[in-house]
Amino acid sequence: MSRSRLLSVIVLAIGLAAFLFIRGCDERLPDIEVADGHIHVRNESDQEWRNVRIWVNEYYAVSVVSIPPKGFIREPVKRFVAAQGQTINTSTTPVTSVVVLATSSNGERVRIVWGSPQLH
Secondary structure, eight states: OOHHHHHHHHHHHHHHHHHHHHHHHTOOOOSEEEETTEEEEEOOSSSOEEEEEEEETTTEEEEEEEEOTTOEEEEEGGGOBOTTSOBOOTTTOOOOEEEEEEEETTSOEEEEEEEOOSOO
């Protein structure tokens, strides 16, 4: 193999490796994630979310003042409370849906869903 052909193969291999590495870094995290007894909500937008209300299984809720742009919150599922003050019993009740309702800093409504809620 000639020296110029070998150099071309090496440059191509390095370029391909760089492309695959950069492409792998573009993998986006989910907007809502339920893991380890916590609800993770990510705001991937460029707008602050205000007056955030997070509903779990449509009956249990937590309020958060805001989530900054490109920011996130992590709330323990045990912290979610129903209207009559009951907390969710995570040992007997699995999380089946999460709905995030908020207002963006430009006044638009934000609604993000995980699972299959019926009410929100």
